[in-house]
Amino acid sequence: MATENNKEKYVYDYPHPAVTTDCVVFGFDGRDLKVLLIKRGIEPFKGMWAFPGGFMLMQETAEECAIRELKEETGLELKSVKQLGAFSGIHRDPRERVVTIAFYALAAKTVIRGGDDAADACWFAIDDIPQLAFDHDYILRHAMKRIREDIHFEPVGFDLLDEEFSMSELQRLYESILGVHFDRRNFYKKMMQTGILKEVADDSEEAGTSADDVLYDRGVNKKQNTFYGEHKEMRNRSIDELFAPQGGAGHSSKQAIPTDTFCYCENAISFHDEMEKPRPLGRPGKRFRFDKEGYNRMKESGNFRLEF
Amino acid sequence: MATENNKEKYVYDYPHPAVTTDCVVFGFDGRDLKVLLIKRGIEPFKGMWAFPGGFMLMQETAEECAIRELKEETGLELKSVKQLGAFSGIHRDPRERVVTIAFYALAAKTVIRGGDDAADACWFAIDDIPQLAFDHDYILRHAMKRIREDIHFEPVGFDLLDEEFSMSELQRLYESILGVHFDRRNFYKKMMQTGILKEVADDSEEAGTSADDVLYDRGVNKKQNTFYGEHKEMRNRSIDELFAPQGGAGHSSKQAIPTDTFCYCENAISFHDEMEKPRPLGRPGKRFRFDKEGYNRMKESGNFRLEF
């Protein structure tokens, strides 16, 4: 049906929409769930923030496209992305009819630090997202809904953490994603009895001041006194509340903040330089790893579900 | 970017894939979960069975396209479809690069009977699906997985039943979808305590020999003696087993059946004429309705989940 002539034009008997991909990349810095955005350099929506993504090539699947674009635009090299679905609003792109296939992905902390090509790529805390280009607000709502569902069935969390992590890091991650608070002891028990964690033998120094804590420490302790206080409200807020239309009801603090401050950008690159490493207070905890074998065993033997 | 010239050609600076939709329509006849398929009248895959669907127009969303194509090809008029996702395999259509956005939908029994335009549209029992065109086998696996997940959280079942139904009809539906068997009494209790059902006042005749039972009765009683025996194996079979590659291991009965028989077609239209109405045996049960208000109350007040 399609014919390619020499003038680099592509001709079809029937109109074809353009197909793009967009990728919602989640990260976790030990405190908040974050999303990777890029600042658009061209129209439409020039200057606004958007998910990395772009036009699909004929010789690649949508998944491959999402991974390629992510690499090109942010330097992140991920092995897999999960599809959220197609978004086909008729006027979602003012240029032409564009159907986008949206994905989401999880970037571990180590990977977060790896991004160097990301000139205009920044991580935004999930409750400090600026207004986005296209229908990306809408896509983000779907992505949040999806990650909250997936975390019950799949070991989503471990892709967001380093290989080794403490139980409280894991718990903070779950709490960030689900927006709730768990009893520390019950969380511990529940996690352990899933059989998807294995404890790391305590080889004294190994985990101590390693790079693991770098991102975690960055800035966390500045606010730590008020951490629970600040976010307590958020913890029981629904997705819709979190993503109410700009200036919507019920969240006056957001309205008061001017856009520039609201769009405060934590650039992935600058992470390296800015950080000091005050250790977390208190007793250092055991460290754990994701036990892939244990997970497979669980998955095979019946319906695996993390019941939170 | 796109330019339309007078020769009914559509020209783009970059190659565009075609975009289609496909819709997996589930039905339930009181015994088996069914899927609506159409026989392809043109190449490619002429003569093979496929999901209803077709090319998306520029002035419609993918959802609208799926609903429109469903109407055109089968006569079914549905109000909503749910998206499964985009399938973007490079060679999934031999003609040109085609990305399809797949949907699934649920058709109530009454609606099933309504289809008159469906010349080559047939319902197939979920464990008697012929080999399908394109990558539709693959899509069907996703659809089955999805409906099994959705049924836990959403009142999926009620879209497949008539307005009024008996508890055992509902149970059979759940058992068909999930492939398991429930204790009748526990199922009853669990369903009732969700608060999403309301009992229908017994106005004697109203529900008795009404059209409700028509489809249900068709053919069910012919096999009823052996119903549980025949399907017991299937009940605990996983999706992958159910959809093993043609001639795969472990299901010798299928291998023995020649394709023509295997593709036995229960045409939606002929339902009207063929049926006799032997009532179900035993004591006639209470009838229930889906309680939309109760469902909304449940959904708002915390995480609604049907735990099966």
Next chain:
DNA sequence: ACAAAAGTGTTTGGGATACACCCATGC
């Protein structure tokens, strides 16, 4: 000494499961 964070065990209540008897209908 004190604050902060982490490790651990017990109790208890509610919900899921297993199970049995009686009733209504058609033949």
Next chain:
DNA sequence: GCATGGGTGTATCCCAAACACTTTTGT
């Protein structure tokens, strides 16, 4: 009467939620 299927209650068990004290570290 008998086969078939529907309606209901109870006992049990397990899991999840609630909850407190001790230990380690840094200041």
